Amino acid sequence: MPRNRGFVLASRPTPDAPAGPHNFKLVDIITGEPDAGQVLVRHHYLSLDPYMRGRMNDAKSYAAPQALGEVMIGGTVGEVVASNNARFKVGDHVVGAGGWQLYSLTDGRDLRRIEDDRLPIQAWLGALGMPGVTAWMGLHRIIEPKARETVVVSAATGAVGSVVGQLLRIAGARAVGIAGGAEKCAYAVAELGYEVCVDHRAPDFGERLAAAVPEGVDGLFENVGGEPFSRTIRRLNPFARVAICGLVASGYDGTPTPLRDVRVLLDRRARMEGFIVTDHMSLWPTALRELAGLAEAGRLRWRETIADGLEAAPEAFFAMLKGGNFGKQLVKLV
Amino acid sequence: MPRNRGFVLASRPTPDAPAGPHNFKLVDIITGEPDAGQVLVRHHYLSLDPYMRGRMNDAKSYAAPQALGEVMIGGTVGEVVASNNARFKVGDHVVGAGGWQLYSLTDGRDLRRIEDDRLPIQAWLGALGMPGVTAWMGLHRIIEPKARETVVVSAATGAVGSVVGQLLRIAGARAVGIAGGAEKCAYAVAELGYEVCVDHRAPDFGERLAAAVPEGVDGLFENVGGEPFSRTIRRLNPFARVAICGLVASGYDGTPTPLRDVRVLLDRRARMEGFIVTDHMSLWPTALRELAGLAEAGRLRWRETIADGLEAAPEAFFAMLKGGNFGKQLVKLV
Numbered sequence: 225m226p227r228n229r230g231f232v233l234a235s236r237p238t239p240d241a242p243a244g245p246h247n248f249k250l251v252d253i254i255t256g257e258p259d260a261g262q263v264l265v266r267h268h269y270l271s272l273d274p275y276m277r278g279r280m281n282d283a284k285s286y287a288a289p290q291a292l293g294e295v296m297i298g299g300t301v302g303e304v305v306a307s308n309n310a311r312f313k314v315g316d317h318v319v320g321a322g323g324w325q326l327y328s329l330t331d332g333r334d335l336r337r338i339e340d341d342r343l344p345i346q347a348w349l350g351a352l353g354m355p356g357v358t359a360w361m362g363l364h365r366i367i368e369p370k371a372r373e374t375v376v377v378s379a380a381t382g383a384v385g386s387v388v389g390q391l392l393r394i395a396g397a398r399a400v401g402i403a404g405g406a407e408k409c410a411y412a413v414a415e416l417g418y419e420v421c422v423d424h425r426a427p428d429f430g431e432r433l434a435a436a437v438p439e440g441v442d443g444l445f446e447n448v449g450g451e452p453f454s455r456t457i458r459r460l461n462p463f464a465r466v467a468i469c470g471l472v473a474s475g476y477d478g479t480p481t482p483l484r485d486v487r488v489l490l491d492r493r494a495r496m497e498g499f500i501v502t503d504h505m506s507l508w509p510t511a512l513r514e515l516a517g518l519a520e521a522g523r524l525r526w527r528e529t530i531a532d533g534l535e536a537a538p539e540a541f542f543a544m545l546k547g548g549n550f551g552k553q554l555v556k557l558v
Numbered sequence: 559m560p561r562n563r564g565f566v567l568a569s570r571p572t573p574d575a576p577a578g579p580h581n582f583k584l585v586d587i588i589t590g591e592p593d594a595g596q597v598l599v600r601h602h603y604l605s606l607d608p609y610m611r612g613r614m615n616d617a618k619s620y621a622a623p624q625a626l627g628e629v630m631i632g633g634t635v636g637e638v639v640a641s642n643n644a645r646f647k648v649g650d651h652v653v654g655a656g657g658w659q660l661y662s663l664t665d666g667r668d669l670r671r672i673e674d675d676r677l678p679i680q681a682w683l684g685a686l687g688m689p690g691v692t693a694w695m696g697l698h699r700i701i702e703p704k705a706r707e708t709v710v711v712s713a714a715t716g717a718v719g720s721v722v723g724q725l726l727r728i729a730g731a732r733a734v735g736i737a738g739g740a741e742k743c744a745y746a747v748a749e750l751g752y753e754v755c756v757d758h759r760a761p762d763f764g765e766r767l768a769a770a771v772p773e774g775v776d777g778l779f780e781n782v783g784g785e786p787f788s789r790t791i792r793r794l795n796p797f798a799r800v801a802i803c804g805l806v807a808s809g810y811d812g813t814p815t816p817l818r819d820v821r822v823l824l825d826r827r828a829r830m831e832g833f834i835v836t837d838h839m840s841l842w843p844t845a846l847r848e849l850a851g852l853a854e855a856g857r858l859r860w861r862e863t864i865a866d867g868l869e870a871a872p873e874a875f876f877a878m879l880k881g882g883n884f885g886k887q888l889v890k891l892v
Contacts, residue, residue, distance in 0.1 A: 446820075449820070449821075453820070468820055468823050468824045469824075470824070471820065471821050471824060480818055480819030480821065481819060481820050481821065482816050482817060482818055482819060482820070483816060483817035483820050484814055484816055485814035485815060485816060486780075486783070486787070486802055486805065486815050486816070486817050486830070486832075487783075487805050487814065487815065488832075489802050489830060489831065489832035490802045490803075490804070490805060490832035490833075490834075491832070492832065493831075493832050493833055493834055493837060494831070494832055495829065495830070495831040495832075496820070496823060496829070496830045496831070497823065497827075497828070497829040497830070498820075498822075498823035498824035498825070498826065498827050498828055498829075499824075499827055500824075500827055503827060
């Protein structure tokens with residue numbers, strides 16, 4: 225029997241005690257050998273993603289809240305160390321939803337075998353995983369960028385935004401990033417296909433954004449919300465498309481991101497749509513095939529921030545929500 | 559030479575002098591005989607529509623503002639009384655954009671001949687005209703109602719809303735109207751296909767609306783804006799579609815209709831889109847064919863409020879903006 229440990233959600237954020245590492249508790253977990261049909265997976269990496277913050281709340285959302293006292297949900301990559309399931313054998317590399325723990329027992333329905341070992345295993349949690357498919361889906365289902373159109377992307381160097389910029393460049397569109405700090409902005413332009421990147425921490429952010437979109441905004445891939453969102457909306461062109469992918473800067477802690485007047489959508493005949501990548505599982509194989517092909521051809525790059533060891537997960541998670549990561553935030557577990 | 563008269567826009571609304579009949583001025587207009595290629599049309603009816611209020615402002619919008627001192631724009635039906643254009647002969651009934659005047663001279667590019675004289679001529683300004691096509695387009699391009707879905711429609715008995723309700727009934731969807739006053743609400747249910755209609759003037763409007771959509775809202779056809787919009791948005795179901803067709807209650811006079819938190823679009827994976835019927839002229843023939851077929855089969859009804867004589871146009875226009883009309887607002891000119 226493996227010696228398993230993991231983080232459970234011990235309490236929920238409250239107005240008096242905002243979300244923080246104190247909401248999680250590290251516990252020993254009894255994980256047995258696989259029963260009939262089950263697979264035991266040893267996790268190599270845990271993915272930390274903004275959506276997890278929403279699950280900490282006990283609020284109506286697109287997903288059920290994370291149950292208290294249960295292992296925190298999360299995407300994982302790892303290897304099969306014991307199997308009682310004909311679909312998986314010991315040594316298989318798999319992507320799954322193992323959660324914030326070292327091992328998981330599963331019936332295999334959440335697992336996808338990684339057939340292609342030419343890319344580092346943790347890539348299947350990032351550019352070739354949920355964030356990459358999110359980027360692909362928001363672009364191809366909602367924004368549908370045309371050549372020479374201007375598309376603004378917030379959190380431009382994050383796990384999602386870094387893929388969006390590169391896919392926009394490939395589509396011949398003009399990618400304009402928004403990111404926090406000069407270093408991220410420089411990286412967005414040098415490596416991620418952005419033609420220009422605007423630092424939202426700059427005191428003259430509004431003027432810089434306006435200068436970055438002299439022909440207006442045809443598409444917005446929104447990962448953050450808040451004031452940059454409002455400023456971008458004002459510059460929408462006729463028939464603009466806005467994909468609402470995430471609202472990290474607001475909402476989770478109760479700060480709304482308002483659309484000050486829906487008339488802007490009428491004046492510009494614009495479309496605004498929220499989406500969740502797991503609503504459209506049928507698109508994943510196509511997206512992953514395309515993303516993996518680009519990665520192998522050297523046309524898709526990414527950066528990772530890797531926290532070392534399970535114990536580091538809570539601090540790394542809250543640092544990421546504040547933009548402390550650079551690229552995909554992972555936790556290395558082995 | 560005909561003795562033509564018409565209303566020009568004499569001044570624009572200001573914060574100190576809100577829009578009113580004083581902004582228009584009745585003038586004599588010199589209208590000659592048609593030159594080569596031209597057609598002289600005698601107007602039978604003028605259409606009064608909410609979009610005209612937006613054109614009175616000198617603000618950025620989807621259309622250029624109405625020029626001061628020029629005849630106010632507007633849809634008209636009438637008959638050709640002189641023609642120097644091979645496409646039209648004297649006696650033809652035509653729909654056009656003749657404006658707030660008794661006659662218009664045109665090169666014919668804005669004219670459409672009414673081939674079907676089985677329906678009253680003014681219907682081609684209402685259910686079989688721009689408002690009818692607007693209803694058809696918002697439903698079929700944006701809301702795409704499915705059987706048994708709940709779709710809310712504001713200004714449910716107006717020129718657009720009255721067609722929306724009937725098309726929803728035909729599609730097998732559950733139409734929920736919002737209208738001002740008990741009489742309009744009763745008519746919406748008795749004649750226009752609405753299963754229920756909620757009076758937005760009722761002090762307990764919020765509770766009534768909630769009771770009217772026990773299974774939530776799958777679609778919203780928004781013609782008005784303001785508080786009823788905000789209350790409906792809170793009840794959106796996953797994958798809801800919101801067509802922003804008009805915002806009469808707000809905007810024109812500078813009152814915004816906010817979306818308090820765009821997170822609702824993410825939580826519900828909802829889509830919100832503004833549209834203008836003249837952006838998609840290629841769809842008009844299909845829409846008009848379908849609407850005329852329904853009207854001739856007795857499956858599409860409407861009501862009209864007819865002001866008598868050109869002089870009555872300004873008062874009738876502002877009464878309509880306050881909901882004083884019942885159904886399509888027209889001005890009879892002959």
